[in-house]
Amino acid sequence: MSFRILDAGDAALTIEFGNVIDPALLAAVNALDAAIARLLQAGELPGVIETMPTFRSLTVFFDPLATDRDTLLAALQPLVAAAEHGTPVNGRHWRLPVCYEGEAAPDLAEVAQTLGVDAAAVIALHSGTEYLVYMLGFLPGFPFMGDLPERLRLPRRSQPRVRVPAGSVAIATGLTAIYPWESPGGWHLLGRCPVPLFDARRAAPSLLAAGDTVRFNPVSAEECRALEAGLRNGDIDPMQWLLASPAADSLTEDAA
């Protein structure tokens, strides 16, 4: 695996391992991220503000008054070389409820028609696959997950929506995502997930983390409303959809 160092202005640089979506690239990104985190904790990277891991690259944000590009690169080069042999993160496994019905699924019929299958087949394909959380970004808690089954792959909508409702479960290209917040968006909306993905009051505000895996469990509109109400008034803890953490992996692997 090779890498490139790209300038992102005077206060950030990007270490790019590739330009495609590939779990092997993600492993390198996450290994580099972890190595930098260790140095930061040891106080050995003065001037580094934070890092941003993505599918295929890691961006390092720094204060140009407190460090400089050459000093930083000298410190990072050995870490980059080691990260190229990183192994995939052992994430947590989730099974999140999704309502694929009615108003919650405005693009389901159109997607089915475009793909030449019926809506039930789209739901079966989408909920029958385990997805890897490649990264979080775009909006707070927004998970980029993949890979979609080949038969579900579509380009983005030609006309992006001005308003995608919060909770929308969406697909585009080889990826699926959940919009944690109302926002503009160009993905196809297949359903609605009632579970809040981001809550600043939680110790870990984002429910999902890069390296986690997610499956979707179809629920009815009625069940979805009940879950939403329970989550809102605190009767339901979102952690109930966590199937397994890495330590318990071997015991529950089949449960997913």
Add this chain to the structure above:
Amino acid sequence: MTTRTELEIVSPGAFASIQDGGRHGHRRIGVPWAGVLDRRLMRIANALAGRAEDAPVIECFDGGLQVAARGGAVKLAVAGDAELEIEGTDGRRQLPPWRSVTLADGEALRIRKMSGGRIATVAIAGLALPPVLGSASTYARAGLGGVDGRALAAGLRLALNDADPWGSDRVLTEPPQTDASPIRLVPGPQADHFSAAALDALVGGDYRVTAEADRMGIRLEGARLEHTGAVEIVSDATVPGSIQVPGAGQPIVLLADAQTAGGYPKIATVITADLGRLAALRPGQRLRFATVSAAEGACIARAAEAGTQALIATIRALPADGIDLIALYTGNLVDGVVHALGAEHRPLY
């Protein structure tokens, strides 16, 4: 019985929100920094009001902000080329910006309009807001920071801690000069997704700020920038200053509230030292870019920091009787000061 001192937002004007130095460390979970668009304005306003340099301030656009002291006197300071008016119990009076002022209970301060740029920053003594993920900055899309995660609205009252509002006021004796030189950028991270002609067009051409200009970013209009390959890339990180180019070839410069990742190639990145004056451009204004290297950008950042510190060092206490500004200025005549006061500011002191 004691009454609580509050600052009432009588009108937020075009747009006003609470911002500070920004919310760092959470881009990895999709949380942009937010924070003031022009750090220098925040630091000057806070220094004038006797506050920590990145304490929360009101950042507002295009004039119209009106705030009033309720339940006690309030000291505040305005940074930015703003035309100010105080509505007191004894009538209205004009006030130059770049100074602090103490509003008596019931008095209001209004930003009539901006005479340069579109951003003003108001520091308020005693303003304390609970940090959310380490910052009071408002990021409305996810309801973070500020007051209830929202922009400021008319009628809202900001509670103020005890702070002595009657201490002597301060003035920035050398306000910043208007700088209309080109906005500097570093090519990349995806300059190689464009033809060489595209980068030449970007730095050689005139661009115009469109009406789509806010805290998220500024959409520009000008020479079309041709992609050489795919118009979309596998999403990677954006930074404040990223110049992303969607398929239509018109650049968008991302700012403090922008999404943390994006799928359009980024031809170049505006340097941190120039982000504030870029964000201050109004819709319709023209701008030019110039190329620098990342290393030159870092030198410029250091020079800009020294410049800001030198400006802040020109802050002086106003005389206790407070009113002979003109004598103060003529005793130490600086072109910039006279300019900032403006011809229409008749001496009312």
